[in-house]
Amino acid sequence: xxxxxxxxxxxxxxxxxEALHVLLTPAEGRTWGLPHAQVQATESLEDxxxxxxxxxxxxxxxxxxxxxxxxxxxxxPRWRLVSVVYFALVPTxxxxxxxxMRWFRVDKLPPLAYDHASxxxxxxxxxxxxxxxxxxxxxxxxxEFTLSELQHMYEIxxxxxxxxxxxxxxxxxxGIIEETPHQRGGEGRPARLYRYRPDAVAEVKVRRLFP
Amino acid sequence: xxxxxxxxxxxxxxxxxEALHVLLTPAEGRTWGLPHAQVQATESLEDxxxxxxxxxxxxxxxxxxxxxxxxxxxxxPRWRLVSVVYFALVPTxxxxxxxxMRWFRVDKLPPLAYDHASxxxxxxxxxxxxxxxxxxxxxxxxxEFTLSELQHMYEIxxxxxxxxxxxxxxxxxxGIIEETPHQRGGEGRPARLYRYRPDAVAEVKVRRLFP
DNA sequence: AGAATAGTGTCTCTCAGACATTATTTG
DNA sequence: CAAATAATGTCTGAGAGACACTATTCT
Numbered sequence: 001x002x003x004x005x006x007x008x009x010x011x012x013x014x015x016x017x018e019a020l021h022v023l024l025t026p027a028e029g030r031t032w033g034l035p036h037a038q039v040q041a042t043e044s045l046e047d048x049x050x051x052x053x054x055x056x057x058x059x060x061x062x063x064x065x066x067x068x069x070x071x072x073x074x075x076x077p078r079w080r081l082v083s084v085v086y087f088a089l090v091p092t093x094x095x096x097x098x099x100x101m102r103w104f105r106v107d108k109l110p111p112l113a114y115d116h117a118s119x120x121x122x123x124x125x126x127x128x129x130x131x132x133x134x135x136x137x138x139x140x141x142x143x144e145f146t147l148s149e150l151q152h153m154y155e156i157x158x159x160x161x162x163x164x165x166x167x168x169x170x171x172x173x174x175g176i177i178e179e180t181p182h183q184r185g186g187e188g189r190p191a192r193l194y195r196y197r198p199d200a201v202a203e204v205k206v207r208r209l210f211p
Numbered sequence: 212x213x214x215x216x217x218x219x220x221x222x223x224x225x226x227x228x229e230a231l232h233v234l235l236t237p238a239e240g241r242t243w244g245l246p247h248a249q250v251q252a253t254e255s256l257e258d259x260x261x262x263x264x265x266x267x268x269x270x271x272x273x274x275x276x277x278x279x280x281x282x283x284x285x286x287x288p289r290w291r292l293v294s295v296v297y298f299a300l301v302p303t304x305x306x307x308x309x310x311x312m313r314w315f316r317v318d319k320l321p322p323l324a325y326d327h328a329s330x331x332x333x334x335x336x337x338x339x340x341x342x343x344x345x346x347x348x349x350x351x352x353x354x355e356f357t358l359s360e361l362q363h364m365y366e367i368x369x370x371x372x373x374x375x376x377x378x379x380x381x382x383x384x385x386g387i388i389e390e391t392p393h394q395r396g397g398e399g400r401p402a403r404l405y406r407y408r409p410d411a412v413a414e415v416k417v418r419r420l421f422p
Numbered sequence: 423a424g425a426a427t428a429g430t431g432t433c434t435c436t437c438a439g440a441c442a443t444t445a446t447t448t449g
Numbered sequence: 450c451a452a453a454t455a456a457t458g459t460c461t462g463a464g465a466g467a468c469a470c471t472a473t474t475c476t
Contacts, residue, residue, distance in 0.1 A: 003252040188452080379430085400426080
């Protein structure tokens with residue numbers, strides 16, 4: 001299809017300074033946009049997505065997942081552009097190189113180019129939704145974390161306070177995390193560190209809606 | 212991207228003769244494949260998807276939803292083919308033209324070309340999953356239906372028997388359907404007809420898994 | 423009247439949600 | 450010993466799941 005341009009775009013999320021952030025790159029004029037790459041004939045879509053943020057984030061630390069493909073003929077005034085959009089989560093402590101890209105709080109985004117604002121909004125909606133019924137959230141945390149950190153992560157993304165005792169009862173009862181022998185010290189009583197168990201059934205059964 | 216071919220494929224489901232069926236079209240050799248179309252520079256992806264089954268099914272009767280984009284360089288030995296795959300549901304009584312395409316029971320599929328078997332399997336998994344937490348199932352039924360027909364649809368797709376009283380209690384309690392003044396006669400006591408209420412909150416809250 | 427299908431109510435048990443105090447460490 | 454954070458248990462109410470009989474129509 002000589003007249004159709006095929007790109008990938010990436011909506012990358014990370015927790016920084018107690019808030020959810022998105023990685024953006026400078027775009028036309030004073031606007032910002034999602035990191036992107038043109039798909040090469042010999043690479044997979046996922047490899048293209050990894051190229052979009054190469055030099056900024058180590059791809060081995062990123063959890064990548066396909067989000068949606070945008071292909072409306074009106075979305076870019078210059079070309080017929082079809083974009084496969086990926087959704088990425090990186091842990092708080094992920095290594096980061098310097099460059100033109102910057103992290104922005106999702107509640108304080110700069111003006112975004114083209115349809116990137118609606119794509120970002122959709123990705124955020126999906127992140128919140130997936131957080132509730134899958135175990136993706138752990139991709140935003142370092143490999144060992146305290147229960148308070150885990151609860152905090154949920155609270156930031158879902159935007160609501162959770163009850164500490166109920167939270168612990170449910171998260172431990174689900175078997176999705178396990179204790180490590182380590183503790184994290186600091187001010188106050190040290191907290192036990194836990195780790196995520198990828199082998200645990202992440203396909204937990206959700207209560208059905210209708211039948 | 213002159214070397215990349217952009218297609219759409221459609222996995223279309225319908226209930227026929229008490230079983231879930233998929234629409235297939237003859238492919239290379241003795242195999243069958245998913246209906247497809249090449250994306251034109253001026254049409255939307257969804258329009259291209261509708262073209263894929265034009266002449267067979269009236270597109271106004273089909274519920275179309277984007278499923279996933281497949282773009283592995285190895286998936287077609289002849290070209291670098293990227294396919295945006297749509298998922299379609301049509302009601303049992305949808306008009307159907309004649310042509311080369313045929314309906315096959317999902318549990319008795321013929322040999323499928325390329326990666327179409329895994330795409331179909333994924334679409335089926337998604338259909339079962341979505342059926343449990345959204346209202347898509349109604350797209351497989353005519354606009355008015357009895358509670359027995361509705362329950363039957365769920366049983367066929369989920370592959371398990373459901374309790375009649377619990378089913379009615381929950382489905383009516385959810386407010387997702389409403390009575391019509393009509394009845395359907397036949398053998399035995401006539402049944403009241405219901406209709407789907409698209410305005411009812413289909414975004415019903417699912418019980419959270421973790422937090 | 424018999425066959426076929428539609429329609430209806432109760433009990434139990436699990437689990438979500440609300441809620442406050444004690445334990446351990448550091449400065 | 451004061452400040453800070455971690456860790457822990459109980460009660461109540463809602464709803465999922467199991468279960469069997471009556472009602473209406475047709476032939």
